[in-house]
Amino acid sequence: MVGFGAYGAKGARSEVEVAQAEAPEFEKVDWKKDPNMRKLYFWAAVLCVASATTGYDGMMMNSSQLMDPWENFFDHPKGGKLGLMNNAYNIGSIVALFIVPSFTDWVGRKIPIAVGCTIMVIGGFISTFSNDYGVYLAGRLILGFGNSFAQMCSPILLTEICHPQHRGVLTAVYNCLWNLGALFVAWIAWATLQIHGNWSWRTITLLQIAPSVIQLTFIYWVPESPRWLISKDRHEEALDMLAYYHANGNHNNATVQFEYREIRETIKLEQQAKRDSSYLDFFKTRGNRWRLAILISLGIISQYSGNALFSNYINLIYEGAGIKSQNQKIALSGGNTILSLVVSVSASTLIDRFGRRPLFLISTAGMVVMFLCWTITSAVYENSNNTNKAAGYIQIPFVWIFGVFYSLAWSGLLVAYALEVLPFKLRAKGLMLMNITVQAILAIGNQTNPIAWDNLPKHWNFTLFYTLWITVEFIFVYFFYVETKGPTLEEIARIFDGDDAVAHVDLEEVEKIVAQRTSIEYEKGAHDAVAEKAA
Secondary structure, three states: OOOHHHOHHHHOHHHHHHHHHOOOOOOOOOHHHOHHHHHHHHHHHHHHHHHHHHHHHHHHHHHHHOOHHHHHHOOOOOHHHHHHHHHHHHHHHHHHHOOHHHHHHHHOOHHHHHHHHHHHHHHHHHHHOOOOHHHHHHHHHHHHHHHHHHHHHHHHHHHHHOOOOOHHHHHHHHHHOHHHHHHHHHHHHHHHOOOOOOHHHHHHHHHHHHHHHHHHHHHHHOOOOHHHHHHOOOHHHHHHHHHHHHOOOOOOOHHHHHHHHHHHHHHHHHHHHOOOOOHHHHHOOHHHHHHHHHHHHHHHHHHOOOHHHHHHOHHHHHHHOOOOOHHHHHHHHHHHHHHHHHHHHHHHOOHHHHOHHHHHHHHHHHHHHHHHHHHHHHHHHHHOOOOOHHHHHOHHHHHHHHHHHHHHHHHOHHHHHHHHHOOHHHHHHHHHHHHHHHHHHHHHHHHHHHHHHHHOOOHHHHHHHHHHHHHHHHHHHHHHOOOOOOOOOOOOHHHHHOHHHOOOOOHHHHHHHHHHHHHHHHHHHHHHHHHHHHO
């Protein structure tokens, strides 16, 4: 059993080595040559659209603030009022998060996605056609409420339907598509700047429903989670799904049989331990307390490392650096978003080569260095009474390079790592806890960031605070984040809970059974053919 005092990379090294050494060596597959797997990854792309919804909203609020008609319509919101406009989405999300885990464990992963997308379409229309501040806020509250359904269930379903060979990359790419949604709105906003009037911002507000419409269109055909099906004793449906999508319909494929048996036996172990999961389970074992610490830290570090300044208050940063032009600001935001998207997706494709832990460490260390550089140049600029233009403009590259380091790990691995460390019975509840942390920290940051920016003696005082804070985060990551590369979702539990937490299914034994079954079926088929010919 992993001791509570043995948390982290150092204490769990032996468990990690055992889990990686005993990870099954599945037959390699090429999804491009398998028609059913190509279909599966089209459905995976549909699920990934949910991440773009959140990215769209963050950049939409950012871009709206750069538009004079939006500023005039809402009477130039600042401080707490501006914070509440950003926060309404997060507040709505937090409310829904208390409902979603039980709902998805009850009805499956697909229905909550459809419900959430429908709610978001309604919220998008309300915000678009709002005639005052209150109605606009109401629309954003509804959008946030619906987002939690789709945003929680889409990555869970994604990780539970993927082939083991592709799980890590696809679940990491999922959260990177936040940047795709942000990129989409950033460049549309640049185009709608040419519209003189409120439809400059109403257009990008209306298009916020586009990702939800895409998911609603296709969600009916997306396969249900085989893990959820097995938990509801729908074993044949689960095996059919695994065979159809992971082996082109071959039920006797060794990988399919291994997955099916391991999922079935692991869920049986979990149900024998306790039929219904509870949030209190996170406090009952050392492994679960370790998981809880990781989940909460993922939520905090991913949202309270200065990155919220860039996603929601970039206008303040550009103004502070001496950049006043509306066109320049939106062009810079669009360029930065393209860079973040390219870096995050590229890094996600490498997680099975380099591992999760090295990416987390490099990413967080780079964030510290870039914030330190930003602090120094910001101090030089402000201490010159904003006359040193070189020091003002040089801040922007450091902001961009910070985004590069952030995107190396915290864009893609936020959801992927959370899903990997959680066992099936706690997966929905654990992701909810992480999402609540994300939304709560976003809410705190959205309220406090503009106030601190406006009220501290110097802007660089605030960036110095974040420099010190990210240093603390790096120390936490170093001691608590463990490598999860290699093992299946079920076998990762060994790292946290010890050997007894895993159903011991031997791939070689499964291959022998499959070979014997195939041989018997072949002989029977040959015998029947001879008998038929003789008749």
